[in-house]
Amino acid sequence: MMDMPITSGMGPVGLAALFVTVLVTLIPVVFMTITMWQLFVKAGLPGWGAIIPFYNGFLFVKLAGKPGWWFLLMFVPLVNCVIALLLPFGVAKCFGKSAGFAVGLIFVGIVFFPILAFGSAEYAPPSTEVLEEEEDDEDDDEEDDEDVQEAVAIAEVDDDSV
16 A cells, blocks of 8 residues: 555645634734724723623623613614614714714724724713703703692682682
8 A cells, every 4th residue: 555644634825824814814803902992991981891702792882872781682683683783873973973974883893993993083972961951850840830839829819818
């Protein structure tokens, strides 16, 4: 029988292809991790959260100005698709950008996220003052109703005395 040489199964061309594949995969991942780190820092969130699985998803929900429980919706089939489309709109809004920019975040995130992270855009989370003002308005309405009832009662007393 003929002696067959023992080879590793991968020649120099295979090793080069593997090296290129690893680089093509690793460079965008590292770049987007650095980008998300910078976005989190810009928003006052811990930058190191960008490298922690699941926690970075929770921080992204917070970055979009949404309540933390929205992160749990990412584990619900079909609902996660809707949430994944809504979050970039929240991020764009918090950075003062348009809905068109949010579409860019969705389809060309590797370009648009760095624009937010390294550009001049400033993070401004959605204000909770609007909600508090609405609650105050409801309280004012109740106080106004009480004032009206008191005025009616006084008017009735005046009518009875005349």
